[in-house]
Amino acid sequence: MSSPELKYCGIHSLNDLKLTSSANATYLGFIFAPSRRKVDPSEVSSWLKDVADHSKKLVGVFVNPSISENEEVLGALKLDVIQLHGEETVEEIKSVREHFHIPIWKALHHTPKTTLLMEKFHNVVDGFVIDSRVGGQRGGTGVTFDWSHIPVYLKLAKKYQKKCFIAGGITPENVQHLLSYEVTGIDLSSGIEEKNSKSLPKIQQLEERLMNHVHISR
């Protein structure tokens, strides 16, 4: 089994960026939507100049953005991926693709309709992020969904040759259980935070567990 791709999301300070840049995630995510983790693109751009390692892929998380909102962020920051975490339509996603020509991941909340939505969106996206639905919250909830549904999501993503990240409430404590589903991507924000900031001990604990799991599985 190969190691899942890792994304650390909700980086919202220079210190968060320093900690996550020197860790082992491939992707770092920034929230450009209403959230306590919302960041300003020009601020992120200045933080990036302060970190030694620029090799991470940068993901911008948006909720129902207008093209001009996307333009404002992409004008200040070179993003590698746009993550759409709202109720964007197929037509809106197509329009984002045509404007920006970078990979798009659609976040879908785990509900009885999620597989139908994967079928609906697969032609216009490069990947899916499956997250928990908690009331009206968009993401960053720190709550897991019923993981027994993960195999269905992975199978569908594989059929359509799309990336599939599992999000929502993943922590160093539960990641080993998650790995038993042979997930292809892990996306977490709250689970590596302490007092609302990214925590080095939590990142280290999570990565140790990921490494041990891969080692044991060989």
Ligand SMILES: O=C(O)c1ccccc1N[C@@H]1O[C@H](COP(=O)(O)O)[C@@H](O)[C@H]1O
């Ligand atoms: O993190 C946020 O505040 C957020 C706000 C609006 C949309 C998405 C958001 N985060 C996404 O939520 C999951 C991670 O959540 P968790 O904290 O690990 O439970 C991830 O997809 C983030 O991109």
